[in-house]
Amino acid sequence: xxxxxxxxxxxxxxxxxxxxxxxxxxxxxxxxxxxxxxxxxxxxxxxxxxxxxxxxxxxxxxxxxxxxxxxxxxxxxxxxxxxxxxxxxxxxxxxxxxxxxxxxxxxxxxxxxxxxxxxxxxxxxxxxxxxxxxxxxxxxxxxxxxxxxxxxxxxxxxxxxxxxxxxxxxxxxxxxxxxxxxxxxxxxxxxxxxxxxxxxxxxxxxxxxxxxxxxxxxxxxxxxxxxxxxxxxxxxxxxxxxxxxxxxxxxxxxxxxxxxxxxxxxxxxxxxxxxxxxxxxxxxxxxxxxxxxxxxxxxxxxxxxxxxxxxxxxxxxxxxxxxxxxxxxxxxxxxxxxxxxxxxxxxxxxxxxxxxxxxxxxxxxxxxxxxxxxxxxxxxxxxxxxxxxxxxxxxxxxxxxxxxxxxxxxxxxxxxxxxxxxxxxxxxxxxxxxxxxxxxxxxxxxxxxxxxxxxxxxxxxxxxxxxxxxxxxxxxxxxxxxxxxxxxxxxxxxxxxxxxxxxxxxxxxxxxxxxxxxxxxxxxxxxxxxxxxxxxxxxxxxxxxxxxxxxx
Amino acid sequence: xxxxxxxxxxxxxxxxxxxxxxxxxxxxxxxxxxxxxxxxxxxxxxxxxxxxxxxxxxxxxxxxxxxxxxxxxxxxxxxxxxxxxxxxxxxxxxxxxxxxxxxxxxxxxxxxxxxxxxxxxxxxxxxxxxxxxxxxxxxxxxxxxxxxxxxxxxxxxxxxxxxxxxxxxxxxxxxxxxxxxxxxxxxxxxxxxxxxxxxxxxxxxxxxxxxxxxxxxxxxxxxxxxxxxxxxxxxxxxxxxxxxxxxxxxxxxxxxxxxxxxxxxxxxxxxxxxxxxxxxxxxxxxxxxxxxxxxxxxxxxxxxxxxxxxxxxxxxxxxxxxxxxxxxxxxxxxx
Numbered sequence: 001x002x003x004x005x006x007x008x009x010x011x012x013x014x015x016x017x018x019x020x021x022x023x024x025x026x027x028x029x030x031x032x033x034x035x036x037x038x039x040x041x042x043x044x045x046x047x048x049x050x051x052x053x054x055x056x057x058x059x060x061x062x063x064x065x066x067x068x069x070x071x072x073x074x075x076x077x078x079x080x081x082x083x084x085x086x087x088x089x090x091x092x093x094x095x096x097x098x099x100x101x102x103x104x105x106x107x108x109x110x111x112x113x114x115x116x117x118x119x120x121x122x123x124x125x126x127x128x129x130x131x132x133x134x135x136x137x138x139x140x141x142x143x144x145x146x147x148x149x150x151x152x153x154x155x156x157x158x159x160x161x162x163x164x165x166x167x168x169x170x171x172x173x174x175x176x177x178x179x180x181x182x183x184x185x186x187x188x189x190x191x192x193x194x195x196x197x198x199x200x201x202x203x204x205x206x207x208x209x210x211x212x213x214x215x216x217x218x219x220x221x222x223x224x225x226x227x228x229x230x231x232x233x234x235x236x237x238x239x240x241x242x243x244x245x246x247x248x249x250x251x252x253x254x255x256x257x258x259x260x261x262x263x264x265x266x267x268x269x270x271x272x273x274x275x276x277x278x279x280x281x282x283x284x285x286x287x288x289x290x291x292x293x294x295x296x297x298x299x300x301x302x303x304x305x306x307x308x309x310x311x312x313x314x315x316x317x318x319x320x321x322x323x324x325x326x327x328x329x330x331x332x333x334x335x336x337x338x339x340x341x342x343x344x345x346x347x348x349x350x351x352x353x354x355x356x357x358x359x360x361x362x363x364x365x366x367x368x369x370x371x372x373x374x375x376x377x378x379x380x381x382x383x384x385x386x387x388x389x390x391x392x393x394x395x396x397x398x399x400x401x402x403x404x405x406x407x408x409x410x411x412x413x414x415x416x417x418x419x420x421x422x423x424x425x426x427x428x429x430x431x432x433x434x435x436x437x438x439x440x441x442x443x444x445x446x447x448x449x450x451x452x453x454x455x456x457x458x459x460x461x462x463x464x465x466x467x468x469x470x471x472x473x474x475x476x477x478x479x480x481x482x483x484x485x486x487x488x489x490x491x492x493x494x495x496x497x498x499x500x501x502x503x504x505x506x507x508x509x510x511x512x513x514x515x516x517x518x519x520x521x522x523x524x525x526x527x528x529x530x531x532x533x534x535x536x537x538x539x540x541x542x543x544x545x546x547x548x549x550x551x552x
Numbered sequence: 553x554x555x556x557x558x559x560x561x562x563x564x565x566x567x568x569x570x571x572x573x574x575x576x577x578x579x580x581x582x583x584x585x586x587x588x589x590x591x592x593x594x595x596x597x598x599x600x601x602x603x604x605x606x607x608x609x610x611x612x613x614x615x616x617x618x619x620x621x622x623x624x625x626x627x628x629x630x631x632x633x634x635x636x637x638x639x640x641x642x643x644x645x646x647x648x649x650x651x652x653x654x655x656x657x658x659x660x661x662x663x664x665x666x667x668x669x670x671x672x673x674x675x676x677x678x679x680x681x682x683x684x685x686x687x688x689x690x691x692x693x694x695x696x697x698x699x700x701x702x703x704x705x706x707x708x709x710x711x712x713x714x715x716x717x718x719x720x721x722x723x724x725x726x727x728x729x730x731x732x733x734x735x736x737x738x739x740x741x742x743x744x745x746x747x748x749x750x751x752x753x754x755x756x757x758x759x760x761x762x763x764x765x766x767x768x769x770x771x772x773x774x775x776x777x778x779x780x781x782x783x784x785x786x787x788x789x790x791x792x793x794x795x796x797x798x799x800x801x802x803x804x805x806x807x808x809x810x811x812x813x814x815x816x817x818x819x820x821x822x823x824x825x826x827x828x829x830x831x832x833x834x835x836x837x838x839x840x841x842x843x844x845x846x847x848x849x850x851x852x853x854x855x856x857x858x859x860x861x862x863x864x865x866x867x868x869x870x871x872x873x874x875x876x877x878x879x880x881x882x883x884x885x886x887x
Binding site: 036039040045046047126127128129130132135191192194195196197212213214215216218237239240241242243245246249250252253255256428429430431432434435436438473474 | 582583584585586588589590591596597599600603606631634635636637638641642645646697701704705708709712715716717718719722831832833834836837840841844847848849
């Protein structure tokens, strides 16, 4: 009797455990493990990479990026021509395309989308939303916008009028934030367009199926897609698995086919596994150490140069990054124009000590002087107080900074080697850290970085060093008028060769003065099941699943 | 009894009001601005000011509080700061997941913890007592993420027996009525879904139950030991009553009050402390969501969800008090 009972229990447990094996399915599913939940699937109002990963699969832009590069190429547009001044652009559009909801794509839909982003009076420029990227890339809204008019010159031709030439115009059009949505869908759903119950309605290779918050987003192959879909995927499932170790376990167990951002220490085991492989994105970011120019001592280029010579960038790269190159410049080597490969930032602690002595600190630096701010928030010559030399570490992991605190400790030890009695400081959690950085309150050296959005140097070096009118608290009260002038000239040119020369010159000036200490350009790792092929990594993380095939 | 319940219910009102004020105030007094967090590295002074204005953060604190409470009373929980999503929809999709996981974990912890505690007390200083109390100590000490990952790698990856991502497989359809998937699958008579949901619950609930199991077992043991030393137990035994009768009828009933208290408290702890378990098992509940909201200073989420957890905590305590009065009439009479 007891034996029978045991047998029943064992059979029951076995049946329970095996009942979940999924039956073989005909459709090809590509399951990507992501680390978070999209914020919203309305490209115009979000800024996070997780939302854009989903949107990129179903929403097209006028221009796109050549896979794996930062080079803009036609997408919904077929051609782009500018007048001699670079202020009027005429774009030809593809014909015969429909949005996922069946409505027609034409020049009017382009006008509608740009007006929605550009004009605060547009009924779908929702007051509750932040159209942050339009503001950042095109100078602002309404009268502040560099785009002053968008007009349908024919059914499939659209004309943009700009208030000034813009070198990065086509790169901007290729950004996923400027995906073209169905006007009818946005009008019908209002502020709920892009929410989990609505999703996106665009023209891309995958249509929106469902989005369950914190679980998964499901997309289906668009059989009516206007272009070619080289891969064999019928259905995309982007699963939210926030923990890095669990995400890797899911890849090992076959629950997902690919993931972004495995732990650095797990990469050797992934590379060693027969059924898995690792690939890296070309680096398109920079990790830097900024000086706060409210500190009197940091206004001396000799001191800054000494600090720069004290840091062994290669050692940091070797010890902390899965894959990275030591940085000599702000712009990364993978940028199309504006990379200056003649700049070197050596590690030389002896020369650093000599420079400190030359600057008047033969015994090193143990305290620094904080200068007062005036009523407008500008730095004055008056002394407010003295404080220890503090180095603030980033409290979050980023592709350009895998371990802020650990790297911070190493940086402090480098500075101590040359007689700078630095100490590691916490700027609180990320929200607090960003707030303090924004207000210029990180009084010392501080870690930060940047990942490029559109492949253009104006969105890289141009974003940080262009302040000509007054120093920005956000940039540690930094101002270099010569650099700013070069960057502003480059912004308004359209000839790539001319722009390249100006950006390189700006990098030389920054390096000459050691305005900032550039540490590394990190490469983001991705891991795949060996059944996955055709995945082309993008410098900006702008990867198209339409290129991917899964052959189990 | 009716008066007792009414009085206890009325007592919860000032508690919930106090919690709402504290939560609302605390989150605003910690450094970090939602506008800066949303705008990130790209923030400019102008864009921060404009966003603060849009989010209503420039209004006086009291006005913001009154608007929030007023809207809640009318059933409007508002929208999230990030994404501008309808908060009630977001809560509805996540809260049942946490409730289900917490209740299953508490159920397992109780049905295992109480008998283990009783047996340990009855067989005091035996091998069973020593080993179960050692395991209880281990249960309290082992970090959840270590245990969770060990279980995932052994049962999920190495043996491949159990799923460890989410609540239900993508391929399994389930009509959702309550959001509690076990109940939904029973209501719809969907046995495949029931099995699938149950299999997804195994590892997270084992992980989450370890601490409450250990606490319940230890409290049960000490409570039972105290009662077993009482004179009336000695009397019962000397009257020749069967040991099982002595334990169940006389000892356990008198030892139950602290056990029920601790079980009630564990529910609140489970609800608010499921962050790690939910993160490791990609469980789409409120734990990880609330954690991210705190980091992103998403005030509407933090305020509303914390208040909901506080309410559940308060009502769990109220239920415990009511159970007291049922188990021990002296509590009711004294009140």
